[in-house]
Amino acid sequence: EAQVTQNPRYLITVTGKKLTVTCSQNMNHEYMSWYRQDPGLGLRQIYYSMNVEVTDKGDVPEGYKVSRKEKRNFPLILESPSPNQTSLYFCASSLRGLAEYEQYFGPGTRLTVT
Amino acid sequence: GDSVTQMEGPVTLSEEAFLTINCTYTATGYPSLFWYVQYPGEGLQLLLKATKADDKGSNKGFEATYRKETTSFHLEKGSVQVSDSAVYFCAMEVNAGGTSYGKLTFGQGTILTVHP
Numbered sequence: 674e675a676q677v678t679q680n681p682r683y684l685i686t687v688t689g690k691k692l693t694v695t696c697s698q699n700m701n702h703e704y705m706s707w708y709r710q711d712p713g714l715g716l717r718q719i720y721y722s723m724n725v726e727v728t729d730k731g732d733v734p735e736g737y738k739v740s741r742k743e744k745r746n747f748p749l750i751l752e753s754p755s756p757n758q759t760s761l762y763f764c765a766s767s768l769r770g771l772a773e774y775e776q777y778f779g780p781g782t783r784l785t786v787t
Numbered sequence: 788g789d790s791v792t793q794m795e796g797p798v799t800l801s802e803e804a805f806l807t808i809n810c811t812y813t814a815t816g817y818p819s820l821f822w823y824v825q826y827p828g829e830g831l832q833l834l835l836k837a838t839k840a841d842d843k844g845s846n847k848g849f850e851a852t853y854r855k856e857t858t859s860f861h862l863e864k865g866s867v868q869v870s871d872s873a874v875y876f877c878a879m880e881v882n883a884g885g886t887s888y889g890k891l892t893f894g895q896g897t898i899l900t901v902h903p
Binding site: 704715717718721731770771775776779 | 791819821832880890894
């Protein structure tokens with residue numbers, strides 16, 4: 674089944690404890706993105722990637738890192754999480770450009786930082 | 788900067804009512820425009836899109852027309868159903884020189900509730 678998977682789905686952690694949220698797609702997509710969703714703010718893009726080793730900052734990259742060493746994986750890294758990073762996170766992928774190809778979203782990861 | 792503004796919600800309608808959710812954008816380039824839908828507990832799904840002025844996107848009875856003169860992309864449906872209850876997001880991608888980089892800007896979302 675073609676899909677975008679994220680792990681974990683739920684995570685409660687403490688301030689400053691490094692964590693990684695994994696994202697994987699099995700559709701051989703070139704483009705991948707990370708978003709966070711907060712009430713009243715919609716979705717905001719954190720980082721996006723056009724292909725392996727090609728990443729760029731979205732609108733809210735502060736406090737996050739990403740890597741794209743393989744086409745299928747795009748992990749989101751929080752080196753020192755803070756409570757303002759409590760949010761619902763979505764990974765997404767598309768074959769290529771969004772004007773031509775549909776973007777598929779993962780099921781989301783709900784992160785709480787205390 | 789580039790931004791997307793949606794009408795404030797939530798929107799509550801009775802079944803078979805007409806739906807309009809307003810969306811306007813501000814962009815420095817020539818954006819592609821999208822509507823996404825999020826059902827409870829799920830990720831987002833693409834509902835429809837339009838990539839140039841005067842294009843009309845349509846899907847599942849929903850329509851939206853790309854109006855460059857009013858910088859708008861309003862979502863409409865003639866007769867809503869209970870199953871349309873969800874959160875709707877307007878979004879845009881501003882392409883640089885015709886190249887898509889995958890950088891998407893979303894509106895804040897509109898909660899739609901449809902009662903029987």
